[in-house]
Amino acid sequence: MIPAGILAAQGKMSVGVAILMGIIGSWLGALFNYYLALWLGRPFIQKYGKFFFLPPQKFRKVESFFVRHGEISTFTGRLVPVVRQYISFPAGLARMNLLLFLLFTGLGAGLWVTVLVLLGYEVGKGLEVINPETVKAIWGRYSFPITLLLVLFCGLTIVVYVLWYRKRYGLKEKEDR
Secondary structure (H helix, E strand, O other), rough: OOOHHHHHOOOOOOHHHHHHHHHHHHHHHHHHHHHHHHHHHHHHHHHHHHHHHHOHHHHHHHHHHHHHHHHHHHEEEEEEEOOHHHOHHHHHOOOOOHHHHHHHHHHHHHHHHHHHHHHHHHHHOOOOOOOOHHHHHHHHHHHHHHHHHHHHHHHHHHHHHHHHHHHHHHHHHHHHH
């Protein structure tokens, strides 16, 4: 996405189209993993999960958590390095509502894509030529602060969600008593 931003700064691409295509690409990859998990499903995890550090009792806990908190998990999972590639699997296993899955995937991935395209755009204003070494140097310089900011944003989002969730469902539990 950084090269797309650089090309946009040079007038060879549109920032909006680059961001849109990045989100669509994220959706396509996420849908592949979602449907793979849906297709393989519980029987596969129950049989082979122990080889992936997911024995049956741990799988039940993860599945239960994801059923209750799938939307926020999908959104924040898209902001965390490494997790973002795999968050579609629990969504597929839990049979998360596809429209909600796409919405929260689009929001989380869209945030990343936008940051990367805009970074490329800002840096690309002064570049004549784009090459892999330039992109590596740019990412090497900015990857830690950007990742840190997104992880902090993710943490803040989770704190707000937990407070909202406790207030909403904590009050409901008291009313049910």
